[in-house]
Amino acid sequence: MIAATPRLVLRGRDFTAEAISAAVVVLLVVVAATTSDTFLTPANLTNLLKQMVTTGLLAFGMLVVILTGGIDLSVGSVVAFTGILAAGLSAGLPIPVAMTVGVLAGIAFGLVNGALVARFGLAPFVVTLASLTTIRGLAFVYSEVPITPTDPAFLGLGSAMLGPVPLITLIMAVVFLAGGVFLSRTPAGRSIIAIGGNAETVRLAGINVRKHVILAYAISGACAGLAGVVLASRVGIAQPSVGVAFELDAIAACVIGGAALSGGRGSARATFGGVLVLVLINNLLNLYGVQSFWQQVLKGLIIIVVILVRRK
Amino acid sequence: MIAATPRLVLRGRDFTAEAISAAVVVLLVVVAATTSDTFLTPANLTNLLKQMVTTGLLAFGMLVVILTGGIDLSVGSVVAFTGILAAGLSAGLPIPVAMTVGVLAGIAFGLVNGALVARFGLAPFVVTLASLTTIRGLAFVYSEVPITPTDPAFLGLGSAMLGPVPLITLIMAVVFLAGGVFLSRTPAGRSIIAIGGNAETVRLAGINVRKHVILAYAISGACAGLAGVVLASRVGIAQPSVGVAFELDAIAACVIGGAALSGGRGSARATFGGVLVLVLINNLLNLYGVQSFWQQVLKGLIIIVVILVRRK
Amino acid sequence: SSGGGQDDGTQTIGVANFLLSGPYFSGMDKAIAAQAKKKGKIQIISTDANGDAAKLAANIEDLLSKNVDAIIISGGPLESAPAALNAIKQAGKPVVLVDRKFAVGEYTSWIGPDNKAIGVQDGQFLAKRLTDGGKVGIIKGGPADNSIGLARTEGLKSVLGTTQGITLVEAPDFGNWSSDGGLSVMESLLAQHGDLKAVFCENDAMCLGAQRAIADAGKAEQIVLAGVDGQNEALKAIQDGTNYVVTGLNDADQIGSMGLDRAVEILSGAKVEKDTVVPSPMVTKDNAAQYYDPNGTF
Amino acid sequence: MSLVLRGVTKDYAGVGVLHGIDLEGRFGEVLAVVGANGAGKSTLIKILAGAQPMSAGEMWIDGERVGLRSPHDAHERGIRTVYQELTLVPGLSVTENLLMGDFPRRRGLIDWPAAHARAAELLESIGFGAIDPRTSAERLTVARQQMVEIAKALVTEPRVLILDEPSAVLAGSDLDSLFALIRRLRERGVLVIYVSHRLAEVLDLADSIVVIKDGRVIETTEPARTSEDELIRLMAGRRLEQIYPDRRPEPGDLRLEVSGLTRDGEFEDVSFTLRAGEVVGMFGLVGSGRSELARCVFGAEPASAGSGAYGSPAEAIAAGLALVTEDRKRSGLVLGMSVRDNIALTTLKGPLIDLARQRDQIGGMIDRLGIQPEGCAPMVVEHLSGGNQQKAVLAKWLLKSPRVLLLDEPTRGVDMATRVEIYRMIDALARDGVAVLLISSDLTEVIGASDRVLVMAHGRIVGELRSEQTSEDQVLAYSMGTLT
């Protein structure tokens, strides 16, 4: 067996990326638990569970797109649009319906992004940069002012707890579990990964590349739509201005989890590790009371260190 | 010779990208001139000249990095840092010196970005995403509050006119002219382009790839530093919070100008065309009195249309 | 479409918004336009710099090139724009600042709130309310260069910092002036300081998010909230007798319409006050009904 | 006057690839290096070129010990290399690719007219004058690109010229001009190190031959003292009894009928049939349009006119077709994925993939084709040697049990022993009733392995010959248009 770096291969699968993510997460947890009294309190742990939801949902969708070799910069705008749409519709429609429409809107944006990329061969970066702008504008066109749903049931999704675990965290966990199975065990998932490695080979294997690329962007749109609805429900107010720069954390989570931006490499598990790393860093810096702008300085440096470690 | 699209080739050089940019610019100008009374007024034209400066400077630096196959997301933060540094230093140092130090700081950040990319082989997207965060934090660390230089001479750079042309526009023009010559007529410029096409080949030709990649990021840093200083001087006050999302317009300008994000393809002239397209779109939407949020919607759509046209 | 001194006596007023994408700022823009319509014979040209200071300068130059008669600047988080103010001065046009008073540069008139006073007001209310003392959390909007937020917090601290039995804890992270930001900052704050008695936010949007976090943590009985702005949802929460107990009115509608009036007065040659502080009445359960307009835009 | 290697060893992350290579090349000779796939030829060359450091060992030039730290070092010492993979920068002109980093300048700036002139002169002087130096590299055919690669190595006359399988993409007159060029260089005192799997060519050209097996030199010889059979035996470690299989019985039913097929700019009015149980060879010079034809039949590219082509690869596969493309890196494999995942690509079935079943199935196929090394299923396919990569591509399609198999240059870059295995496999498939189209630029192979040969030239089928009744000369004559 020939490999440039020592790798962890079990039963024929390469777990190196997962192992590194797990190691970094464990390290952060140990540091946090030993240096902060607050870290292991139930309140803080519940907090962590809640705060990983938005980044987590976006990161999974982003992973699927990144696997194809693309990128989806529009997710933050989709969060804003779908949240405010669901909140707006909840005035006239049953809340589950309003929320479903929100997620469907996310899928619709994803389909448009995907079609522009797959059908017309445009660069994903630019397509989703343009749709970032357009969808943000549409969110404001839909409502310039925040919308507060009057029906308290709108808050249910965001505040329900199942024992010690928030419902939305469970939803995110289900997305990652189902997503993991999708990527590793279904023909569509395998095809998406292979497309990122070499789209021409996949096309000649009789697999519809366009369809799968569009599917990937639709999944990202769905995740962003879900994140938007969840966020609106969690906050209780939907604002057209939320979600600016959310894509950056989602992308960072994927990369920290070892996904290659050139496509074809990445896993749901390792990406989830990346999400944990980001959330833990934020939590830790907050617990230590590090000032906001020093937090920024450190966060950037830590990301560099993590990817330097991963590179080894 | 087989070619997918009709191309404009003169004396062995391919001018297709330039031609498309020029055509789109001319089209926009004609539409603007015929549909708006204000467009051709000297005041509006001067305005246009000023409005293109920040995006223009950043776009040229971004082009150089994109040519190597990289990307520089940190330029907006560099604008903030260098602006506030120059403004801060102008209290104790002669203004030209303070401004030069600002630009040098931009170069320093570029060198760090470049070193992380070239020396450690990290993905440019992630490196500059991390430095976007860190440098923004550093701007606030340098000064949490805005700095207003007391010496009115600090405003000189930003407000001076040479005849009908603002000095800062001339500076930007010089950057593009010199940059164009650099890219097309110097060994370093050609090497940067070649690296984006096939870095391994360039390495095998005995050219120091690392050095040139670092140079590219340093150029982007220099342009961002210059843009930061110019912006502070133009506004008359330096704020650590300026420049958020500036990188997006710069990247959009490059792509509208036909640069390939995968590297190796793009020209200063066509990128300048891309800058003009963006500035004209903004100006037109303003002249028509399109409401701000609709402007965003339309801007995204127009970018898509332009790159669809370019693809043909 | 080009401005000033048209034959029919219509006057053109340019509005330069630094950042429209916030309910407070778009409310301001709308109020100016609405007031102009009410007055009649006034044309409004509104621009948005989308948070880019250079673009604001360009927009102002744009307005000047269209020969507007006066300019209203809604500067939002922008601390100042000396060069743009210079350009307006050179063009000999009057400029009215609304809400944001620029730290430097010459302007004709400013109409806005006294942000520090609002903080003081909230602080006094909380001092009276927390008879047994206790911890008070502070959620700032950020970034660190936002002097509007700084003034509000400074006002609060000037009262509570010296009140016996009260400890102040500032959240290290910023809430970015938004409800979702307020929510997550509050959650972090609660994890470390479960014993808070009150929370002050630099605006209502963040307080509304914080209120959610408090409710989720089951601490609605324990912690009261104090905000700033008088955003509709906050007024309603106060009126309904929730744990949202106080805010200081910083009415975009009022400031916007006064700003327009001020510009018109100036154009008519009247001598006007340079700085006008719009009073920011304290809103509590007792008087919230008076300010809450279910159909208001902000 | 020689270049000497002593005890050169190379390992990648602890795994040995070269184990103490000794060899000596004299200036003014052609030194051929031959060996099976994965023997370590390319690795040896990268060390000579300064592109890879050796793990241990020494290199001497003219009695002076040299240590190469970079390709630049090698260039300074007059060592130039043409790699197995094409390395031109696609967006740049031929001139720029040739002169990279060493442009004529005026007042510090590159003088483009002078640069183009110099490039044109250079191309002319080595017999490649047909190439316009202003064209961008990506717009040249693969053969032309290879010629530019070679020209690039000759910008300044080298002392040592290393060529790694230069003939793999050249044919006909292009090949002749390459050989002529090599002979001229030899006369001028250049040491040419030549790597190739085409043994006839090696025997024709070389002054001395080094045989490498498993990273060791197992023989140093001369053309006069050896033969093709002998070299094959040395490389493979065993004697190959019979290279081409016996004739097959008469073919069966019609499996594919192509008629009047045209794709504008690529090929025109092509008609042929494939029957069950037959192997049809297709010969043509590089650029004659065979690959395009195969891709078009398979539905990878739309046809402009005619019948017999499928609408999409999916349709073609559903009808029982399989296409092994000529460029495995670009369109045959997903290099970063495991061998198993690559082979699985054509047989993904849902809703949930049965991993255990997939493992068995693919494991069986890997065993059947003898893909090396042992237990390679989870390995990243990129780490296999060329021949084994080719087998992985075959495995992917065989798993699909195709009824019609289109093979485009299936033995390019593949060593003799592996080729024989591939011929056997083709034969076995045909005997099982599969119809096979074998596209190849190797004349011997095309005649030896097929029942009938179609000859293409300039996008048309110009001849159809029975394999047992034709000769290499006749096929070549058809392909060059001297016989119709």
Ligand SMILES: Nc1ncnc2c1ncn2[C@@H]1O[C@H](COP(=O)(O)OP(=O)(O)OP(=O)(O)O)[C@@H](O)[C@H]1O
């Ligand atoms: N970068 C690398 N990392 C790990 N192993 C490598 C690397 N490059 C080559 N190898 C291994 O070294 C061995 C020799 O490879 P090399 O490319 O030198 O063979 P070759 O003789 O040129 O074969 P071919 O005829 O197929 O081109 C192979 O087993 C290959 O898998």
Ligand SMILES: Nc1ncnc2c1ncn2[C@@H]1O[C@H](COP(=O)(O)OP(=O)(O)OP(=O)(O)O)[C@@H](O)[C@H]1O
């Ligand atoms: N000038 C060119 N511009 C763009 N693509 C070209 C050009 N010349 C050749 N090609 C493409 O490059 C590929 C490889 O060319 P090649 O010379 O091998 O032709 P081919 O049609 O595959 O012929 P054959 O398989 O018979 O050798 C083909 O797909 C061909 O269409």
Ligand SMILES: [Mg+2]
């Ligand atoms: Mg080789």
Ligand SMILES: [Mg+2]
């Ligand atoms: Mg071919």
